[in-house]
Amino acid sequence: xxxxxxAVALNLAFGCSILSIIALIAYNRTSDFRLFLVGQRLxxxxxxxxxxxxxxxGHQLMISNFDIDYxxxxxxxxxxxxYKISALWAGQSGSLLFWLFILSIFNTITIIQNQSKHxxxxxxxxxxxxxxxLFFLVLTNFITNPFEPTQADFxxxxxxxxxxxxxxxxxxxxxxxxxxxxxxxxxxxxxxxAALVNKDIGALWIQSIRRWTLVAWLFLSVGIILGGWWxxxxxxxxxxxxxxxxxxxxxxxxxxATAFLHSIIVQEKKDMLRVWNMVLIILTFSLCxxxxxxxxxxxxxxVHSFTESSLGPVFLSFVFIILVSSFGLMYSRIGVxxxxxxxxxxxxxxxxxxxNNLIFVVMCFAVFxxxxxxxxxxxxxxxxxxxxxxxxxxxxIPIGLALLALTGIGPLLAWRGTSNKRLIQNFAFxxxxxxxxxxxxxxxxxxxxxxxxFSLCxxVVAAILSEFVKGAKVRKRKFNESLFKAIYKMxxxxxxxxxxxxxxxxxxxxxxxxxxxxxxxxxxxxxKVGDTKSVANYDFTLIKMYEEERPNHYAWxxxxxxxxxxxxxxxxxxPEKRVYFHKNPDINKRQPHSELDIYSTxxxxxxxxxxxxxxxxxxxxxxxxxxxxxxWVWIGGYILAFGTVIALWPRKE
Amino acid sequence: MNSKIxxxxxGVLLVVVFWIGWVxxxxxxxxxxxxxxxxxxxxxxxxxxxxKLGGIVKDGSILISETNQLxxxxxxxxxxxxxYVNYSKTRPDLFKDGAEVIVTGEYVDGMFYADxxxxxxxxxxxxxxxxxxxxxxxxxxx
Numbered sequence: 192x193x194x195x196x197x198a199v200a201l202n203l204a205f206g207c208s209i210l211s212i213i214a215l216i217a218y219n220r221t222s223d224f225r226l227f228l229v230g231q232r233l234x235x236x237x238x239x240x241x242x243x244x245x246x247x248x249g250h251q252l253m254i255s256n257f258d259i260d261y262x263x264x265x266x267x268x269x270x271x272x273x274y275k276i277s278a279l280w281a282g283q284s285g286s287l288l289f290w291l292f293i294l295s296i297f298n299t300i301t302i303i304q305n306q307s308k309h310x311x312x313x314x315x316x317x318x319x320x321x322x323x324x325l326f327f328l329v330l331t332n333f334i335t336n337p338f339e340p341t342q343a344d345f346x347x348x349x350x351x352x353x354x355x356x357x358x359x360x361x362x363x364x365x366x367x368x369x370x371x372x373x374x375x376x377x378x379x380x381x382x383x384x385a386a387l388v389n390k391d392i393g394a395l396w397i398q399s400i401r402r403w404t405l406v407a408w409l410f411l412s413v414g415i416i417l418g419g420w421w422x423x424x425x426x427x428x429x430x431x432x433x434x435x436x437x438x439x440x441x442x443x444x445x446x447x448a449t450a451f452l453h454s455i456i457v458q459e460k461k462d463m464l465r466v467w468n469m470v471l472i473i474l475t476f477s478l479c480x481x482x483x484x485x486x487x488x489x490x491x492x493x494v495h496s497f498t499e500s501s502l503g504p505v506f507l508s509f510v511f512i513i514l515v516s517s518f519g520l521m522y523s524r525i526g527v528x529x530x531x532x533x534x535x536x537x538x539x540x541x542x543x544x545x546x547n548n549l550i551f552v553v554m555c556f557a558v559f560x561x562x563x564x565x566x567x568x569x570x571x572x573x574x575x576x577x578x579x580x581x582x583x584x585x586x587x588i589p590i591g592l593a594l595l596a597l598t599g600i601g602p603l604l605a606w607r608g609t610s611n612k613r614l615i616q617n618f619a620f621x622x623x624x625x626x627x628x629x630x631x632x633x634x635x636x637x638x639x640x641x642x643x644x645f646s647l648c649x650x651v652v653a654a655i656l657s658e659f660v661k662g663a664k665v666r667k668r669k670f671n672e673s674l675f676k677a678i679y680k681m682x683x684x685x686x687x688x689x690x691x692x693x694x695x696x697x698x699x700x701x702x703x704x705x706x707x708x709x710x711x712x713x714x715x716x717x718x719k720v721g722d723t724k725s726v727a728n729y730d731f732t733l734i735k736m737y738e739e740e741r742p743n744h745y746a747w748x749x750x751x752x753x754x755x756x757x758x759x760x761x762x763x764x765x766p767e768k769r770v771y772f773h774k775n776p777d778i779n780k781r782q783p784h785s786e787l788d789i790y791s792t793x794x795x796x797x798x799x800x801x802x803x804x805x806x807x808x809x810x811x812x813x814x815x816x817x818x819x820x821x822x823w824v825w826i827g828g829y830i831l832a833f834g835t836v837i838a839l840w841p842r843k844e
Numbered sequence: 845m846n847s848k849i850x851x852x853x854x855g856v857l858l859v860v861v862f863w864i865g866w867v868x869x870x871x872x873x874x875x876x877x878x879x880x881x882x883x884x885x886x887x888x889x890x891x892x893x894x895x896k897l898g899g900i901v902k903d904g905s906i907l908i909s910e911t912n913q914l915x916x917x918x919x920x921x922x923x924x925x926x927x928y929v930n931y932s933k934t935r936p937d938l939f940k941d942g943a944e945v946i947v948t949g950e951y952v953d954g955m956f957y958a959d960x961x962x963x964x965x966x967x968x969x970x971x972x973x974x975x976x977x978x979x980x981x982x983x984x985x986x
Contacts, residue, residue: 427934537848549853553860560864565880575880577896579948579960581873586864715914715934783937802934803913812913814934 194259197247198338201288204240205332207233208325215314215321227314234302234317237324238295245292248285248337252278257347260339261285267352269743274353277363281353283502284337286366290483291327293367293374298324301378309399315385316378323377326509334501352772354782361421369414369441373479375407376448380476383469387520390527392465397455402839404455404472408448409835415441416828427785427800429713429816431824434583439562440482443555447475450551457544458530460606464541465530466521467548473517478555480510485562536608543601550597554590561586592643595702598695599651602658620657625650644706648699655692655699662689682837690838697831700823707795707820715802715814727817728756729797734763736804736811744784745773747804749811753790753797762790766801766813795819875959878948884925886951896948897956902926903941920947920956931958938963 215230217223248261252275257263265278265285280286298320305313331337341347357363379400386396418438419431432438451471457464484506521528534541560567561578568576603609603617629646637645659678666677682689712727723732734750747768753761767786775781790797798816805812871877878896886897897920905919915932929947939945939961949958 427937534846534849536846537852542846542849545849546852546856549856553857557860557864560868564868576877577880578871578877579875582867582871582876585872585876586867589863590860717912717914783940785934785937800934803908805910805913810913812934 194247194251194256194338197244197251198336200240200244200247201328201332201336201338204237204244205325205328207236207240208321208328211237211321212318212325215318218314230314231302231317234321235299237321237328238299241288241291241295241324241328245279245288248288249276249279252276255350257350258341259337260341261337263341263347263350265351265353267350270350270353271358273360273363274358277357277366278353280366280370281357284331284335284339286370287327287335288331288337289367290370290374291324291331293370294320294324294327294377297374297378301381305399309395311389311391312382312385312396312399315388316381319381319384320377323381330502330505334505359421359425361417361424365414365417365421368410368417372407372409372411372414373441373444373482375403375410376444376472376476376479378403379407379451379472383472384517384520387469387517387524390524392524392528394459394462397458397468401455401459404448404452405835405839408445408452409832409839411441411445411448412835413828413832415445416825416831420825420828423821424787424789427787427814429711429798429800429814429818431821434558434561434580436562437482437486439558440478440485443558443562444475444478444482446551446555446558447471447478450548450555451475453544453551454548457541461532461541463530463532463534464545464548466525466528469517469521469528471548471552473514473521474552474555477510477513477517480506480513484510538604538609538614540601540604540606543597543604547594547597547601550590550594554587554594557586557590558583588640591702591705592640592647595644595647595651595699598698599647599654602692602695603654617657621650621653624653638709641706641709644702648703648706651695651699655696658692659689686840686842687838690834690836690840693834693837694831695834697827697829697834700827700830702827704820704822704824704827707818707823710819711816713814713816715812717805717810717812719810724815726815729761729817730754730756730758731764731813731815733811736808738808740773744769744771746770746786747801747808747811749801749813751799751813762797764788764790764797764799766799768801768804791822793820793822796821875948882925883920883922883927886956887925887927891951894948894950895956896946897927898922898944898946899927901939901941901943901945906941920945927956928954929956929958931961933959933961935961936963 211230211233214226214233218226218230248259251259251262252266253272255262255266255268255275261282261284262278265281266275270278278285280289298317301320302313302317305316309316382396382400382403386392415438418441422433423429423431448471451468454464454468454471458468484503534545536542561583564582565575565577568574599621603621605613609617625646628649629642632642632645659681662681663674663677666672666681667674670677670680672680714724714726716724718724718731718733720733720735723730725731730753732752732754734752736747736749739746739748748765749767751764751766753764755761766788769784769786771782771784773781785800785802788799796816796818798818800814800816802812802814804810867876874894878894879891880896880898881891883897883899886895899920899922902919902921907917909915912932914934915930916935917928917930920927920929931947943963946960946962947956947958948960949956951957
C-alpha cells in the first residue's frame with residue numbers, strides 16, 4: 192500500500208469535513224432534506240478516509256517502511272509485531288491520527304445508530320462531531336503529519352525501535368483505553384450542543400447519551416487504572432499515582448463525568464438539574480481536550496510530556512472556542528433550560544446527588560488548582576511554585592472521604608424526602624457498624640484519617656448490602672424465590688441501579704487500597720551474597736547473584752529469600768537489572784531497565800527493585816518496599832468495571 | 845431551590861475554598877511545594893527553600909560512588925549554566941548522559957542535594973534517527 196494513499200486520504204477527509212458542515216448548516220436554513228443526506232453521507236466519508244489513512248500508517252509500521260519519519264522513529268526491524276501496532280499511538284502525530292480514528296468510529300456508530308431517530312438533533316450532532324474531526328484533521332494534515340517523509344542525509348537501515356518501557360502489554364492497551372474514554376465524551380457533548388441549539392432541553396438528549404456516557408466513563412476509568420497498574424509494575428517507584436499533571440489531566444474529566452453520570456439520573460427521573468448537566472458535560476469534554484493540551488504543550492513539567500511543539504496554543508484555542516461557544520449558547524438558552532421543579536428537602540435523594548456532584552466538582556477544582564499552581568503563582572508573584580503529592584494528598588484526602596461518605600448516604604435517601612422514621616430505619620445498621628468499627632480501629636491506634644477511611648468503607652459496604660438485602664427480601668416475599676434467584680432477578684430488572692451499587696463497592700475497595708498507603712515502608716541498601724537486611728518485620732537474604740545473556744538483553748539477576756519475623760519462609764524474589772540493546776557500540780543507545788519482582792497478597796505487597804550492581808559484581812543495591820493492601824486497588828478496579836458492564840448490559844426486549 | 849440546601853451549598857463551598865487556600869499557604873509537609881528556578885538564577889543567587897530544576901545531564905559527568913552505588917553526583921546543564929547535583933537513591937532507568945531530568949531538593953554551599961530525580965517518561969522517546977555508523981543490524985540479535 193502506497194504511503195501516499197494515507198496522506199491523500201487525510202486530505203480528502205479534511206475536505207469532506209468542511210463540506211459536511213456546510214451542507215448541514217445549509218439544511219438547517221433551508222430544511223431541504225437532500226442537504227441533510229449529503230451532510231450525513233459526507234460525515235460517513237470523513238470517517239471512511241480516516242480509516243484508510245490509519246490502516247495505511249499501520250501497514251507502513253508493519254512493513255517497516257523507514258522512508259516515513261514516524262515509522263523510522265518508533266519502530267525497528269526487531270520490534271515485535273504487537274508493538275509495531277502499538278507504535279501507532281507511541282508518538283505525537285500517530286497518536287493524533289489514532290484520536291481521529293477512534294472519533295471516526297464513534298461518529299460512524301452515532302450516524303448509523305440514529306439514522307431513523309432524533310431527526311431534529313442529528314444535524315447539529317453531526318456538525319459538532321465533524322467540527323471536532325476537522326480540528327484533528329487540521330493538526331494531522333498541516334501541523335504534525337504522520338506521513339512526513341524521512342529527512343536524513345544518510346540511508347536509514349533500521350529504525351529507532353520502541354522504548355523497552357513501552358514494550359509491555361499494559362502500556363500497549365493503556366493509551367487506547369484512555370483515548371476511547373476521552374474521545375467517547377465527544378458524543379454526549381455533541382448531543383448536548385445539539386439540544387442547546389434546538390432548545391430541545393428535556394430528557395430526550397439525556398436518554399440518547401446515557402449509554403455513550405457510561406461507555407466513555409468505563410474506558411476512562413479502566414484507562415486510568417491500567418496506567419496506575421503499569422506504573423506500579425514497571426516504573427519501579429513503588430506507587431501507582433503521582434499526581435503528575437498528565438495523570439491529573441485524565442482524572443479531572445473523570446471527576447466531572449462521574450458527577451454527570453449521577454446528575455443525569457436526577458434529570459431523567461425528576462427533570463431537575465438541567466443547567467447543571469449542561470455545565471458538567473461541557474466541562475467534561477473541555478477537560479478532555481485540555482488534558483491533551485497539558486500532555487502536548489510542555490507548559491507543565493511532566494514526566495509524560497511529548498516534545499515541546501506548536502500544538503499547545505492550538506489546543507488551548509480549541510478549548511477556548513468550545514467553552515465560549517457552549518457557555519454562550521447555554522446563556523442564550525437559560526430561559527428554557529431552567530427546570531420548573533425544585534429540590535424539596537435536604538434529606539432527599541436529589542439533594543444527595545446534588546451534594547455528591549458538588550464534592551466531585553470541588554475535587555476537580557482542587558486538582559485543577561494544584562496542577563496549574565506553578566502557572567498561577569508565576570502570574571501572581573513571579574515565582575513558579577510547583578506542588579507535589581503531599582499537597583494533593585493533604586487537600587484531597589478530606590474531600591475524598593466526604594465523597595466516600597456520600598456514596599453510602601445517597602442510596603439510603605428516598606426521592607423527594609426521607610421521613611425521620613425511615614432515616615433511622617435506613618441508617619441504623621450501617622451507622623452502628625461504622626461506629627463500632629471506628630472504635631476498633633482507634634483501639635488499634637491507627638491515625639485519624641485511617642480510622643475515618645476504614646470506618647466509612649465499612650459504613651458504605653453495610654449501606655450497599657442493606658440495599659441488596661432489602662430489595663431481595665421484597666422479591667422473595669412477592670415471588671416466592673430463593674435468595675440467590677431474588678438477587679439475580681433484582682439486578683436483572685434494574686441493571687443501572689444495582690450495577691451502580693456494584694461500582695460503588697469497587698470504589699470502596701479501591702479506598703481500602705488507597706488507605707493502605709499510610710502503612711507503606713521502604714528501605715534502600717547494598718547487600719552482599721549471604722547478608723541479611725530487615726524491612727518492616729521481614730528479613731531479606733541475598734542467596735545468589737548471577738548474570739545471563741539473553742536474546743535481546745543482558746541481565747543481572749538477584750535471588751532474595753524473604754522470611755518473616757519468626758523465620759518462616761515467605762517467598763523468593765528475583766528482581767533483575769537488564770540492559771537492552773547491550774551490543775550497541777554507542778553506549779548512549781543502550782537502555783537499562785529494572786525488572787521488578789513483586790510478591791503480592793491480599794494483605795500486602797513486597798516490592799523489590801534491583802537498582803545497580805557494584806563494579807566488582809559482589810554487592811547488589813536494592814530497594815525493598817512493603818506496601819499493604821495495594822491489591823485491593825486492582826480488585827476494586829475489576830469490580831468497578833464489572834458493575835459498569837452490568838449497568839450497560841442491554842435489557843431483554 | 846430550598847433555602848436550606850442553598851445555604852448548605854454555600855457553606856460547603858466556603859469551607860472548601862478556605863481549605864484549599866489554607867493548604868496552599870500552609871502545607872503540612874515541607875516536600876509539598878518547591879520553587880521552579882533556572883540553574884543560572886540558582887548559581888547567581890542564594891535560595892534556602894525547596895527548589896525544582898530542570899536540565900540535561902552533562903555528558904561524562906555522572907560519578908557513582910564505589911562503596912555505595914546508590915550515591916551519585918552529576919552536573920546538571922541548562923544552557924551554559926552548570927550545577928553539581930548529589931543524589932543518593934535508586935536512579936530511574938532512563939537516567940544517563942544527555943538525559944533530560946527534573947531534580948527537586950535543596951541547595952547547600954554550591955551543591956544541590958536532590959531527593960527526587962525524574963527523567964522524562966517513555967512517551968518522550970524521540971531521539972535522532974540512526975545512521976549506519978552507530979547502528980549495525982548484525983550487532984543486535986533478535
